[in-house]
Amino acid sequence: MGTYGYMPIEYVRHGNSSIKSDIFSYGVILLEIITGYVICGFSDEDTEENLLTYTWRNWCEGTTMDIVDEALPSTKNHINQIKRCIKIGLLCAQEDPRQRPNMSTVLLMLNNDTIDIPQPLRPSPLVLINNMDLIHSNSQSSQTHTSHETSLNDISHSYLDPR
Template sequence: MEGRFSEKSDVFSFGVLLLEIVSGKKNTSFHLQGLSLSLLGYAWKLWNESMAQALIDPTLLSEQNFEADILRCIHVGLLCVQESANCRPTMSIVLSMLTSEIVNLPTPKQPAFIEREVSSPSGASFDTPKPFSVNNVTITSIEGR
């Protein structure tokens, strides 16, 4: 956020990716009607309400019972995206957490970037998501001479 990068920046990105995989939603295009939460904020809200299973993409819950493993991934993902880089685990610890070498996981603290700022050019807020972006892009066919 302040332009400082560290080894914990990669941990943060990995946490976002983990939450995106588990939820089946992209952080950059996540939108909930009436809430200005990012995917991280929504995951945090569900975690605090003991409803983390509501974040899980239903296609991940097949005939085999992986819910406990997926909830562990959510827990680890939230540990990776904590506000303070000092509170985030290292990637080697993340690996140990995901492979259950570390059984008791610490309680995550509030993630960074939980609110999503959405505004129009005039400053008014949007309540409805756009299904696509409007880009003035053309496709050019390049051929050799």
């Protein structure tokens, strides 16, 4: 299906794919564009923070502008658009696929500043370490983390071969 950081939580944990799987990936990419960080290259092993939880923490603390890539414009109008995009990115990256908007709603929220955006919930603390080990909680309320290691036998590769 893809790279771990872009895979929705339900696919990583249970192998379930849904119509909302791409919405999760879109949210991650949107947050990458805004922050200038890449999901697979961003992890803090001390705090077990990843791009999603880092963005969430700053969102809750009201310090979202501290995480914005310096290359983005910072006029008042742009700041409002950036904060709106962060909220949409967090909403798209919800752990529960039912909480994610569909793509037509995302486009509506991006193109219309008067549309109210629902409050996102805390994202799952899914962390990618060294592109091989996953640390995640089984639920949002869980305080324990388990480690799942993958081996080369668990990874499938597809090669395109012209006829």
